[in-house]
Amino acid sequence: MTRSSLKDLDxxxxxxxxxxxxxxxxxxxxxxxxGQGAYLRDSDGNELLDAFSGLWxxxxxxxxxSIVRAAAEQMTRLPYATGYFHYSxxxxxxxxxxxxxxxxxxxxxVYFTLGGSDAVDSAIRYIVHYQxxxxxxxxxxxxxxxxxxxxxxxxGSGLTALPAFHRYFDVPRPNQHHIPCPYPYRSPVGSDPQAxxxxxxxxxxxxxxxxxxERVAAFFCEPVLGxxxxxxxxxGWLKAMSDTCRELGILFVVDExxxxxxxxxxxxxxxxxxxxxxxxxxxxxxxxxxxPMGAVLMSEAVYAAIADGAAEDTPIGHGQxxxxxxxSAAVALEVLRLYHEEGLLAxxxxxxxxxxxxxxxxxxxxLVGDARQRGLLGALELVADKGSRRRFDPALxxxxxxxxxxxxxxLIFRAFGDNVLGFAPALCCGPREYELLFERxxxxxxxxxxxxxxxxxxx
Numbered sequence: 001m002t003r004s005s006l007k008d009l010d011x012x013x014x015x016x017x018x019x020x021x022x023x024x025x026x027x028x029x030x031x032x033x034x035g036q037g038a039y040l041r042d043s044d045g046n047e048l049l050d051a052f053s054g055l056w057x058x059x060x061x062x063x064x065x066s067i068v069r070a071a072a073e074q075m076t077r078l079p080y081a082t083g084y085f086h087y088s089x090x091x092x093x094x095x096x097x098x099x100x101x102x103x104x105x106x107x108x109x110v111y112f113t114l115g116g117s118d119a120v121d122s123a124i125r126y127i128v129h130y131q132x133x134x135x136x137x138x139x140x141x142x143x144x145x146x147x148x149x150x151x152x153x154x155x156g157s158g159l160t161a162l163p164a165f166h167r168y169f170d171v172p173r174p175n176q177h178h179i180p181c182p183y184p185y186r187s188p189v190g191s192d193p194q195a196x197x198x199x200x201x202x203x204x205x206x207x208x209x210x211x212x213x214e215r216v217a218a219f220f221c222e223p224v225l226g227x228x229x230x231x232x233x234x235x236g237w238l239k240a241m242s243d244t245c246r247e248l249g250i251l252f253v254v255d256e257x258x259x260x261x262x263x264x265x266x267x268x269x270x271x272x273x274x275x276x277x278x279x280x281x282x283x284x285x286x287x288x289x290x291x292p293m294g295a296v297l298m299s300e301a302v303y304a305a306i307a308d309g310a311a312e313d314t315p316i317g318h319g320q321x322x323x324x325x326x327x328s329a330a331v332a333l334e335v336l337r338l339y340h341e342e343g344l345l346a347x348x349x350x351x352x353x354x355x356x357x358x359x360x361x362x363x364x365x366x367l368v369g370d371a372r373q374r375g376l377l378g379a380l381e382l383v384a385d386k387g388s389r390r391r392f393d394p395a396l397x398x399x400x401x402x403x404x405x406x407x408x409x410x411l412i413f414r415a416f417g418d419n420v421l422g423f424a425p426a427l428c429c430g431p432r433e434y435e436l437l438f439e440r441x442x443x444x445x446x447x448x449x450x451x452x453x454x455x456x457x458x459x
Contacts, residue, residue: 003043006031017152018164030407035062038426038433040412051413051437053424056226056258056377057289059348060338061428067290067334074330083112083324091329098336099282099297102267106276107297112324116257116283117151119294120220123253123279124155125318127218130251130302133309139217143207143250145181147228150220150255150281159220162228164417177211179203181225182233185370185381186389193234200237201244208248218251218278223269226258229420230379232372239273251278251302257294261285261335262345262427264375265352278302288335293328339427348376348427351434355425358438365445366458376427382419385459392419392457401454405447411440 001009010029015021031043038061040048053059060067074091081089096110111126113119124142131139142159144150150159158171161178165171172178180188180203182196189195208216223238225231238254245252254277259269263285266272270280279302283294306316322328339345352375359371359378369383382402384392392398399415406413414422425433448454 003031006043037061037063038429046407046410048407048410048412049433049436049440051411051423051425051441053426054289055284056263056424057284059261059263059285059427060288060335060344061426064288064290064338066338067288067331070330070334071291071327074327078326081324081326082321084319089324089326089329091326091333092324095329095332095336096324098333099295102336103280103297104268104270104276106278106299107280108300109298109303111296111298112329113283113294113296113320114292114322115294116255116281117153117156118320119257119281119283119296120151120156120159120255121153122318123281123296123298124159126296126298126302126306127251127253127279129309129316129318130305131217134305136214138215141175141177141211141216142218142220143177143179143204143211143216144220145222145225145228146178147181147183147225147231148178148220148222148255149225149227149258150222151257160227177207179207181228181231182237183231184234185372193236196234197237197240200233201240204241204244205248208250213248213250216248216250218253219245220253220255222255222257223259224264224374224377226377226422227416229381229416229418230372230377230422232374232377236273238270238275242275242277253277253279253281255281257281257283258424259377261288262339262348262375263377263424265349267339267345269374286335287328287332288338290335291325291328291331292322293325293332344427347430351425351429351431352376354431354434355423358434358441359423361438362442362445365442365449367445367449367454376425376429378423380421380423382421384457387459390459396453396457398448398454401448401451402444406440406444409440409444409447411437411444413441 007028011025032040033043034041040050099110144159146161148161150156157165158173158176182200184191187196189199242252254270256268260282278299280297287293356373359373362368363371367382368380369386370381372379384390398419403415
């Protein structure tokens with residue numbers, strides 16, 4: 001097929017996530033054809049530095065031959081095995097065991113999903129079952145953070161606190177609540193880390209009191225808020241929230257779909273503060289995006305309450321056809337090997353200071369109000385007025401201008417609608433990639449600033 005015919009067929013038939021349908025029909029797709037390392041090539045032959053690892057997921061880079069071999073070998077041996085009816089497969093068993101070895105000590109059981117959204121949905125279902133099984137049927141209320149993201153499933157999208165995921169979907173539900181997120185650049189209590197932590201603890205206590213302590217099931221949070229704008233809480237925040245949940249008697253659930261698998265330094269972000277959650281959701285970096293897979297890790301206490309909540313021969317009514325898929329599990333095992341044995345985790349840690357330096361240097365740019373980062377997860381927040389931190393008028397569509405210009409300059413990243421630029425370079429990136437990233441990013445910002453409408457909007 002020609003590029004033109006492919007684009008026409010895409011417009012007519014393929015429904016894309018998180019776009020305006022009519023706008024996509026007018027615009028058409030950007031068709032990607034191949035990838036190697038941190039680089040992509042599109043159907044027009046343009047080479048692009050991917051500074052966002054696909055969608056926060058291709059942590060090992062594109063074209064890792066050992067992953068392709070692992071998938072092919074498993075497909076040849078056993079392409080599918082159900083997890084229903086007590087069936088299992090060696091890759092799934094080995095992967096569950098390996099994850100328990102690597103995860104916080106509190107997490108001893110693993111349920112596999114297809115990705116992050118259904119991992120969150122599964123966690124919610126298991127929590128509801130857990131509360132019912134232990135005779136706490138009134139504990140059905142969930143608390144999460146404003147600007148937090150917990151997927152786009154029918155239930156999880158209500159824990160997500162971003163307007164696009166709520167509009168016309170009838171969420172959040174009455175039992176889903178949100179408290180302010182720890183947003184240092186725009187915190188009403190200022191930038192002092194302890195004040196921000198204390199404000200979050202106070203807000204959680206107040207929300208639990210408002211709902212009724214006996215009615216709250218769990219608190220969900222990301223260690224770093226990803227799709228909400230890469231909001232980086234102060235160090236110690238996650239531990240404080242965990243301790244508060246323990247004190248209040250509610251489950252503490254960490255969503256590491258974005259932050260897991262070396263993205264922030266350690267394999268899991270919660271390990272940096274020795275946090276041991278009751279449940280943890282993961283996906284993305286688990287298979288580095290090479291195949292769909294996610295997981296819910298849960299404590300033995302949660303598992304045991306579910307297991308013992310009914311007669312021994314009564315099934316727990318939750319499952320998915322592709323749960324614990326053997327090919328995805330084989331890929332995940334190889335990805336974990338690359339992280340640990342081939343030095344990708346270590347390289348990510350080694351390159352993080354260069355990444356941080358590049359972001360912080362861009363604070364001097366006229367458009368940049370804030371630069372923030374943890375490990376290889378970072379963002380620039382663009383403002384019209386550095387002094388007042390005033391945002392740009394949405395009508396300017398600054399994010400779209402920047403994304404288009406960056407693409408022409410051979411660079412891909414995430415340009416959020418509220419003028420936050422998100423970055424998540426692959427763990428395989430070296431000095432050359434970071435040199436290119438910041439060279440092309442700086443050039444992009446300069447070009448956009450030179451546009452008359454943008455220059456006029458800057459204080």
